Amino acid sequence: MATFRASQVVPSPAEDSERLRKAFVGLGTNERAIISILAHRNAAQRRRIRETYQETYGEDLFKSLDKEISGDFERAVLLWTMDPAERDALLANEAATKWYPGNRVLVEIACTRSAGELLSAKKAYQARYKRSLEEVVAAHIKGDFRKDISRSKLHISLVPMVVLLLFPLVSCHRYEGPEVNVALAKSEAKILHEAISDKVYNHEEIIRILGTRSKAQLVVTFNQYNDEFGNPINKDLKHDPKDEFLATLRAIVRCIFCPERYFEKVVRLAIEGLGTDENALTRIIATRAEVDLQLIKEIYAKRNSKQLDQAISNDASGDYEAFLLELLGHEEN
Amino acid sequence: MATFRASQVVPSPAEDSERLRKAFVGLGTNERAIISILAHRNAAQRRRIRETYQETYGEDLFKSLDKEISGDFERAVLLWTMDPAERDALLANEAATKWYPGNRVLVEIACTRSAGELLSAKKAYQARYKRSLEEVVAAHIKGDFRKDISRSKLHISLVPMVVLLLFPLVSCHRYEGPEVNVALAKSEAKILHEAISDKVYNHEEIIRILGTRSKAQLVVTFNQYNDEFGNPINKDLKHDPKDEFLATLRAIVRCIFCPERYFEKVVRLAIEGLGTDENALTRIIATRAEVDLQLIKEIYAKRNSKQLDQAISNDASGDYEAFLLELLGHEEN
Numbered sequence: 001m002a003t004f005r006a007s008q009v010v011p012s013p014a015e016d017s018e019r020l021r022k023a024f025v026g027l028g029t030n031e032r033a034i035i036s037i038l039a040h041r042n043a044a045q046r047r048r049i050r051e052t053y054q055e056t057y058g059e060d061l062f063k064s065l066d067k068e069i070s071g072d073f074e075r076a077v078l079l080w081t082m083d084p085a086e087r088d089a090l091l092a093n094e095a096a097t098k099w100y101p102g103n104r105v106l107v108e109i110a111c112t113r114s115a116g117e118l119l120s121a122k123k124a125y126q127a128r129y130k131r132s133l134e135e136v137v138a139a140h141i142k143g144d145f146r147k148d149i150s151r152s153k154l155h156i157s158l159v160p161m162v163v164l165l166l167f168p169l170v171s172c173h174r175y176e177g178p179e180v181n182v183a184l185a186k187s188e189a190k191i192l193h194e195a196i197s198d199k200v201y202n203h204e205e206i207i208r209i210l211g212t213r214s215k216a217q218l219v220v221t222f223n224q225y226n227d228e229f230g231n232p233i234n235k236d237l238k239h240d241p242k243d244e245f246l247a248t249l250r251a252i253v254r255c256i257f258c259p260e261r262y263f264e265k266v267v268r269l270a271i272e273g274l275g276t277d278e279n280a281l282t283r284i285i286a287t288r289a290e291v292d293l294q295l296i297k298e299i300y301a302k303r304n305s306k307q308l309d310q311a312i313s314n315d316a317s318g319d320y321e322a323f324l325l326e327l328l329g330h331e332e333n
Numbered sequence: 334m335a336t337f338r339a340s341q342v343v344p345s346p347a348e349d350s351e352r353l354r355k356a357f358v359g360l361g362t363n364e365r366a367i368i369s370i371l372a373h374r375n376a377a378q379r380r381r382i383r384e385t386y387q388e389t390y391g392e393d394l395f396k397s398l399d400k401e402i403s404g405d406f407e408r409a410v411l412l413w414t415m416d417p418a419e420r421d422a423l424l425a426n427e428a429a430t431k432w433y434p435g436n437r438v439l440v441e442i443a444c445t446r447s448a449g450e451l452l453s454a455k456k457a458y459q460a461r462y463k464r465s466l467e468e469v470v471a472a473h474i475k476g477d478f479r480k481d482i483s484r485s486k487l488h489i490s491l492v493p494m495v496v497l498l499l500f501p502l503v504s505c506h507r508y509e510g511p512e513v514n515v516a517l518a519k520s521e522a523k524i525l526h527e528a529i530s531d532k533v534y535n536h537e538e539i540i541r542i543l544g545t546r547s548k549a550q551l552v553v554t555f556n557q558y559n560d561e562f563g564n565p566i567n568k569d570l571k572h573d574p575k576d577e578f579l580a581t582l583r584a585i586v587r588c589i590f591c592p593e594r595y596f597e598k599v600v601r602l603a604i605e606g607l608g609t610d611e612n613a614l615t616r617i618i619a620t621r622a623e624v625d626l627q628l629i630k631e632i633y634a635k636r637n638s639k640q641l642d643q644a645i646s647n648d649a650s651g652d653y654e655a656f657l658l659e660l661l662g663h664e665e666n
Contacts, residue, residue: 119452122506132508134501135545168467171504173455175465212468 003297003329004289007040013052016041020049020064021057029068031319038081039326043290046081072278073320079286080327088113088121089128091283092170096136101244104251104266105283106137110169111215111255112262115176122170134171165202165248168211175214182220188213189224196236201246210249215256222257260292264299267308276315281324289327297328336630336662337622340373346385349374353382353397354390362401364652371414372659376623379414405611406653412619413660421446421454422461424616425503429469434577437584437599438616439470443502444548444588445595448509455503467504498535498581501544508547515553521546522557529569534579543582548589555590593625597632600641609648614657622660630661 011019016037023030023037041049053061062078069077079087088109095105110118125133188209195203213221225233234250241247254262267284270277288296300308309328316324344352349370356363356370374382386394395411402410412420421442428438443451458466521542528536546554558566567583574580587595600617603610621629633641642661649657 119506126506126508126510130508130510130512132506132545132547134505135508135547138501138541138545168471168500168504171501171506172467173452173459173465173504173506175459175463175468177459177463179463208471212465212471214465214468 001292001294002288002290003293004042004327005040005329010041010045013045013048014056016045016049017053017056017061020053020061024064024068031069031073032322034065034069034077035319035323035326038077039323043084047083050081069319071320072282072316073318073323075279076282076286076320076323079282080289080323083124084117084287084290085120085124086128087287088117089125089133091287092121092125092133093129093136096133102247104248106166106170107248107251108255108262108266110166111252112259115174118170119173134167137166137170165207165211165245165252168207169252172212174212176216177214178216180214180217180220182224185217185220185224186228188221189228192221192225192233193229193236196233199239201237201239201243201249206249210252210256218256222253260295260299263288263292263296264303267296267300268304271311271315278316278320281312281316285324285327293328334625334627335621335623336626337375337660338373338662343374343378346378346381347389349378349382350386350389350394353386353394357397357401364402364406365655367398367402367410368652368656368659371410372656376417380416383414402652404653405615405649406651406656408612409615409619409653409656412615413622413656416457417450417620417623418453418457419461420620421450422458422466424620425454425458425466426462426469429466435580437581439499439503440581440584441588441595441599443499444585445592448507451503452506467500470499470503498540498544498578498585501540502585505545507545509549510547511549513547513550513553515557518550518553518557519561522554522561525554525558525566526562526569529566532572534570534572534576534582539582543585543589551589555586593628593632596621596625596629597636600629600633601637604644604648611649611653614645614649618657618660626661 010016019033019037023033037049038046050061053059053064057064061081065074065077065081079090082090091105092109095103095109109121113121122133129136188205191205192209195201195206209221210218222233225231229236234253237246237250237253239246251262254265263284266280270280270284284296285293297308300306300311304311309325312324312328313321343349352366352370356366370382371379383394386392386397390397394414398407398410398414412423415423424438425442428436428442442454446454455466462469521538524538525542528534528539542554543551555566558564562569567586570579570583570586572579584595587598596617599613603613603617617629618626630641633639633644637644642658645657645661646654
């Protein structure tokens with residue numbers, strides 16, 4: 001259910017490279033040409049264009065793009081043009097090295113990608129940054145922790161919780177087979193409910209269950225929780241809407257239980273209110289256009305009584321708007 | 334530096350299968366034939382024999398072996414005949430589901446295999462046991478924890494430490510490139526030394542550093558520790574020789590710093606004293622014969638003023654002894 005569709009008849013990578021090169025050279029840049037080519041090539045085609053461009057012109061396509069375009073448009077084009085694993089590696093690195101409360105990118109990457117996709121992203125991360133994502137997550141959050149000690153004692157107990165929470169998410173290679181254990185789901189739903197009822201949200205059992213069980217198993221556990229205790233687990237995790245740790249737990253549950261609804265919410269919050277969170281909007285569209293953006297659009301339309309492309313048109317402008325709308329499959333409506 | 338050498342001229346998998354089948358059928362089993370074939374085939378050849386045997390006789394070779402041979406000899410033949418990833422999956426599962434103090438098998442598998450080998454073992458684990466090694470390690474040790482609460486309060490603080498220690502080891506996909514950061518090694522050697530001097534051996538920084546840094550980085554960190562603070566880190570971790578947590582930390586350091594010396598010690602302890610720890614002896618020989626057993630033999634000879642094959646001959650007997658000696662390359666001496 002992707003929105004993105006590659007053109008039926010695709011020019012050769014050499015032709016695409018040549019057209020891109022022409023769009024770059026001379027006075028001014030032909031942004032429309034960049035959009036018309038890159039927004040209509042799939043991941044494998046974009047990779048071949050990049051390789052051919054490098055061979056032909058002796059320069060990385062990303063370097064050329066960086067010289068010619070800028071701002072939100074540039075970020076959208078670069079993120080989209082990257083391989084999915086490379087893109088996740090970059091996003092994860094931004095999130096891990098500039099970590100701030102409210103940043104859910106690591107949760108999103110760890111919980112909405114398959115085990116194989118997450119592993120590919122971690123391998124791309126190692127190739128690019130010469131270290132593992134795991135050590136950066138563990139070390140950076142520690143760094144943050146040390147800084148915070150001087151400011152407020154609250155963080156002393158808070159941050160090790162976040163380490164414990166994020167670390168298994170990014171490090172675990174979850175089982176993805178179809179087998180689920182209903183008895184285990186019942187017993188772990190009970191464990192979750194007890195910890196939540198006691199308001200011990202950072203209970204190591206919550207972290208262990210969310211961090212290590214397979215997604216299929218967790219979906220059964222969440223359903224058991226709802227059936228047995230009368231509330232969706234995320235309702236019970238709303239005790240304090242401003243609590244960062246609880247918000248992270250809810251994001252994990254949403255990413256596992258229904259990733260499309262999670263993505264719709266990120267997009268909605270990015271667009272809603274004064275100003276737009278372009279980083280979040282670009283991230284979701286660039287990472288989901290080849291996966292499940294069609295479903296996200298449908299959920300968005302139902303939830304907001306408005307089409308997503310219309311909402312983006314109202315909020316974004318220029319080449320950035322045009323590029324996002326192409327990825328959204330605007331012309332098909 | 335493996336001891337194992339496949340025969341120069343190897344019969345076809347069909348011939349080997351037929352000879353094995355002949356060794357099984359009729360009255361009595363021809364153990365010498367089993368040894369002469371399987372102990373002289375490399376991992377790829379053993380895999381093909383197993384496939385051919387299954388196709389030809391409609392039975393898993395392991396099932397046939399299980400019917401015909403038994404005891405330590407059986408365990409050695411089965412472990413050796415398995416694919417390395419499958420073998421590690423089986424050993425890890427035994428260790429994770431029958432966890433007991435002093436069991437270092439998980440540390441050994443997590444810290445002496447490459448990231449790719451550990452990942453293959455984890456994939457083999459999922460294929461065989463329909464769940465991830467990570468979730469079993471996390472859940473089982475929790476289970477052990479709960480049982481222990483009733484017995485002794487000591488374990489309440491002990492076991493989450495072990496969870497924290499083992500979990501990153503089995504879950505992390507460590508970076509394996511050559512890059513090391515000497516400044517980081519200096520600062521982390523200092524962090525390790527401070528925690529060890531304060532006797533806070535379960536300090537989250539110790540767990541983070543040992544669990545997530547690349548092995549090349551850790552070797553530099555251990556050397557910095559020795560240079561800066563005058564003792565090898567493992568000497569400072571010997572505060573209480575009976576402390577299980579400290580012993581686990583030392584095993585991690587040894588597995589990373591010098592795996593061959595770690596293996597020599599396991600073999601030495603398995604042979605030393607009254608009785609033999611056949612499980613440990615079989616494990617090391619079956620897992621290292623194609624890797625670094627030659628080096629382990631040399632270290633053993635130097636450390637114990639005695640050849641390893643001589644020591645095994647004194648301790649083991651019958652087909653079990655004969656099989657181990659073949660894997661040790663006895664005939665070459």
